[in-house]
Amino acid sequence: MEFTFLGTSAGTPTRARNVTGLALRHGSGRHWYLVDCGEGTQHRLLHTRYSLARLQAIFITHVHGDHTFGLPGLLTSASMNGRTDPLPIIGPPQLKTFIDTSLANSDSTLSFELRFIDSETEDFHWQDRAMDVTGTALSHRVPCQAYTFTERDLERRLLTDRLEADGVGAGPDWGRLQKGEDVVRENGTVLRSEDYTTIDRRPRRLVVAGDNDTPELLAETCHQADALIHEATYTQDVADRVGPWPQHSSAKQVARFAQAAGLPNLVLTHFSARYPARAPSGPVISDIADEAREVYHGTLFLARDLDHYRLNKDHNLECDRS
Amino acid sequence: MEFTFLGTSAGTPTRARNVTGLALRHGSGRHWYLVDCGEGTQHRLLHTRYSLARLQAIFITHVHGDHTFGLPGLLTSASMNGRTDPLPIIGPPQLKTFIDTSLANSDSTLSFELRFIDSETEDFHWQDRAMDVTGTALSHRVPCQAYTFTERDLERRLLTDRLEADGVGAGPDWGRLQKGEDVVRENGTVLRSEDYTTIDRRPRRLVVAGDNDTPELLAETCHQADALIHEATYTQDVADRVGPWPQHSSAKQVARFAQAAGLPNLVLTHFSARYPARAPSGPVISDIADEAREVYHGTLFLARDLDHYRLNKDHNLECDRS
Structure with a gap:
C-alpha cells in the first residue's frame, strides 16, 4: 500500500502546504483512492503519478471547505480529460447538493456518472477487489468520519x-x-x-481520520491497524489558548492515544498555518513533533505535501521525502 | 496601474499555468481588484503582495468553472483571516447561487458581507474612488463580459x-x-x-476580456484603451480542427482585431494546455506568439503566471518577468 499527501494544512493553504487531500493506492495496480479534496487537490496531483482516469473512489471525511472545495474542479478536469468510468463519492449527503449546484451553475456536465454513497449510515461499508473500507464516526463541529482501509485479495x-x-x-x-x-x-x-x-500474512490496514477532538473514538478500528493518519492541528498550549470550540486535536492528545492503543506508526497532519518550518521566534512545526514524541514511542511521521509513503507487506511504514 | 496574472491556462490547470485569475491595482494604494477566480487563485495570491484584506471588488466574466471555482475557498480564507469590509462581487446572477450553496453546504459563514452585483444588466457601471468599470457583452457559450477599467481622480x-x-x-x-x-x-x-x-494627461484604460469568439465586439471599448487582455486559446489551425463549438478565439483572430483597432498593447492569455513552453514535437506556446505577430504590429505579450505588468502614466506597458 502507498499513499501521498496532497495537502497537510488546516483551514487555509500556505506557501508550502495545501489544504487536505490524500492519494492512496493498493500498489497492485494503477487504481487509487482519494481521501478528502481541498481546493488545489487537482493541482497537487499534477506533480504525482496518480491519474484522474484511474481514480477508483473518493472518500470525504466531512463537509468543511478545506476538505471539499477542490471537488468541482477535480471532477470537471476528469471530464475534460475524457473519463468515462462511473465514480463513487463516499461522504455526507450535503456533498451531492454542493457538487450538483456547482456543476449546474457553471454550465458543466460530466462525461461520467457520479455515484453518491452516504458515509453516515450506520452500516456503511464499501469494497472493491483490492480494498475493504469501513467508517468510524468522529467528534467534530459537523459529522465526520475516519476511513479504515484494509487490503483484500492477499497473495496465496x-x-x-x-x-x-x-x-x-x-x-x-x-x-x-x-x-x-x-x-x-x-x-x-x-x-x-x-x-x-x-495466506501467510495478515492484511495491511491503514486508518485515515478526518478532523476530530476525541482520538479515543478510534480505539476499536485501530486494533490491528499498521498506521493511523490523524490531524494534530495544534500543540497543547495553543489548543488550550484557542479553547475547545474548533474541536481539533493537539499533538499530545493524539500521541497519548496512539501510545495507549499500541499503534506502531503514527502520521500527524492538518497543521495550523501558525507552525511554519522555520521562524525567528514563535511556534514552528517541530514543536508538534517534539510534543508527540514525549508520550508516543512508536514510529512518528509529520506529513508534508507530496511526501510519499509505502506500507510494506512486512507492515513497516517508510517515507520517501519529496 | 499594475496587474499580475494568477492563472493563464484554459479549462484545466497545468504544472506551469493555473486557470484564470488576474489581480489589478490602481497603484495609488494597496487596494486591488480581482478579475475571475479559477480554482487555486488564493494559492497563487500567496506568492504575490496582494492581500485578501485589501481586495476591493471581484469581477467575474462568466460562470465557467475555470473562472469561478476558486471563489468559495478565497472567500472563506478571507473570512478566516478576519476580513470585515463588505466585498462587492460583480458577475452573472448564478454566482450567488453557487457561492451561497457552497457556503451553506460546507458549514461556512463569512465574517464580512458579500454584495452581489449583476454584471449582465444593460446599464452596468461600477466605480470607486480610483477606478471606473464598464462591461461589454462578448460572444461565448454562456453570457460573458469584458470589463474596461479606466482610472479616475487623476492628479491635477x-x-x-x-x-x-x-x-x-x-x-x-x-x-x-x-x-x-x-x-x-x-x-x-x-x-x-x-x-x-x-489635468495634463488622459486616464489609463485597460480592457480585460473573458472568453470570446468575436473580438470585434470590443471595438468601441478599445477605442482609447492602452491595452487589451484577451484569450487566445488556440492557434488558427487548431481552432479550425476543433471547430466553432467552444466559442474561443485564435491568436490570429485577436491579433487581426487589435491591429485594426490600433491597440498599442495586446496581452494574450488563456492558452489551451496543448501548448507547453517546450516540446520535442507538436505545438508550443511560441506558435501563438508567432501567429499573432504576423498580423499585429503593436507591442505583444504572452501572459505567464505571476508575471507582473505596469501600465505607466506615459501609457507604456512594461512587464517584469516572474
Whole structure:
C-alpha cells in the first residue's frame, strides 16, 4: 500500500502546504483512492503519478471547505480529460447538493456518472477487489468520519505437498488455485482453493481520520491497524489558548492515544498555518513533533505535501521525502 | 496601474499555468481588484503582495468553472483571516447561487458581507474612488463580459498664474484645489477646483476580456484603451480542427482585431494546455506568439503566471518577468 499527501494544512493553504487531500493506492495496480479534496487537490496531483482516469473512489471525511472545495474542479478536469468510468463519492449527503449546484451553475456536465454513497449510515461499508473500507464516526463541529482501509485479495501460497499427495500435478490448475479460484477437474471432482493454498500474512490496514477532538473514538478500528493518519492541528498550549470550540486535536492528545492503543506508526497532519518550518521566534512545526514524541514511542511521521509513503507487506511504514 | 496574472491556462490547470485569475491595482494604494477566480487563485495570491484584506471588488466574466471555482475557498480564507469590509462581487446572477450553496453546504459563514452585483444588466457601471468599470457583452457559450477599467481622480496641476492673477496667494487653499476640492474663501467667494487646475494627461484604460469568439465586439471599448487582455486559446489551425463549438478565439483572430483597432498593447492569455513552453514535437506556446505577430504590429505579450505588468502614466506597458 502507498499513499501521498496532497495537502497537510488546516483551514487555509500556505506557501508550502495545501489544504487536505490524500492519494492512496493498493500498489497492485494503477487504481487509487482519494481521501478528502481541498481546493488545489487537482493541482497537487499534477506533480504525482496518480491519474484522474484511474481514480477508483473518493472518500470525504466531512463537509468543511478545506476538505471539499477542490471537488468541482477535480471532477470537471476528469471530464475534460475524457473519463468515462462511473465514480463513487463516499461522504455526507450535503456533498451531492454542493457538487450538483456547482456543476449546474457553471454550465458543466460530466462525461461520467457520479455515484453518491452516504458515509453516515450506520452500516456503511464499501469494497472493491483490492480494498475493504469501513467508517468510524468522529467528534467534530459537523459529522465526520475516519476511513479504515484494509487490503483484500492477499497473495496465496500453494500447499504443494498436499496437492501432490492428492495426485494433483503441477500445471494450469495450480495457477488457478493460487489466484483463489476453485477448479473442476476432468473427473468431476472439485479442488477448492482454500484447501490447497494458504495466506501467510495478515492484511495491511491503514486508518485515515478526518478532523476530530476525541482520538479515543478510534480505539476499536485501530486494533490491528499498521498506521493511523490523524490531524494534530495544534500543540497543547495553543489548543488550550484557542479553547475547545474548533474541536481539533493537539499533538499530545493524539500521541497519548496512539501510545495507549499500541499503534506502531503514527502520521500527524492538518497543521495550523501558525507552525511554519522555520521562524525567528514563535511556534514552528517541530514543536508538534517534539510534543508527540514525549508520550508516543512508536514510529512518528509529520506529513508534508507530496511526501510519499509505502506500507510494506512486512507492515513497516517508510517515507520517501519529496 | 499594475496587474499580475494568477492563472493563464484554459479549462484545466497545468504544472506551469493555473486557470484564470488576474489581480489589478490602481497603484495609488494597496487596494486591488480581482478579475475571475479559477480554482487555486488564493494559492497563487500567496506568492504575490496582494492581500485578501485589501481586495476591493471581484469581477467575474462568466460562470465557467475555470473562472469561478476558486471563489468559495478565497472567500472563506478571507473570512478566516478576519476580513470585515463588505466585498462587492460583480458577475452573472448564478454566482450567488453557487457561492451561497457552497457556503451553506460546507458549514461556512463569512465574517464580512458579500454584495452581489449583476454584471449582465444593460446599464452596468461600477466605480470607486480610483477606478471606473464598464462591461461589454462578448460572444461565448454562456453570457460573458469584458470589463474596461479606466482610472479616475487623476492628479491635477495648479494654474498658478491664474490663481495669482485672481489674488489667491500660495497657502492651504492651493492644496485643496489641487485635490479637486472647491474652496469657500473668508469673503464668501467660491474658488472652483476645475477653474484653477488642469489635468495634463488622459486616464489609463485597460480592457480585460473573458472568453470570446468575436473580438470585434470590443471595438468601441478599445477605442482609447492602452491595452487589451484577451484569450487566445488556440492557434488558427487548431481552432479550425476543433471547430466553432467552444466559442474561443485564435491568436490570429485577436491579433487581426487589435491591429485594426490600433491597440498599442495586446496581452494574450488563456492558452489551451496543448501548448507547453517546450516540446520535442507538436505545438508550443511560441506558435501563438508567432501567429499573432504576423498580423499585429503593436507591442505583444504572452501572459505567464505571476508575471507582473505596469501600465505607466506615459501609457507604456512594461512587464517584469516572474
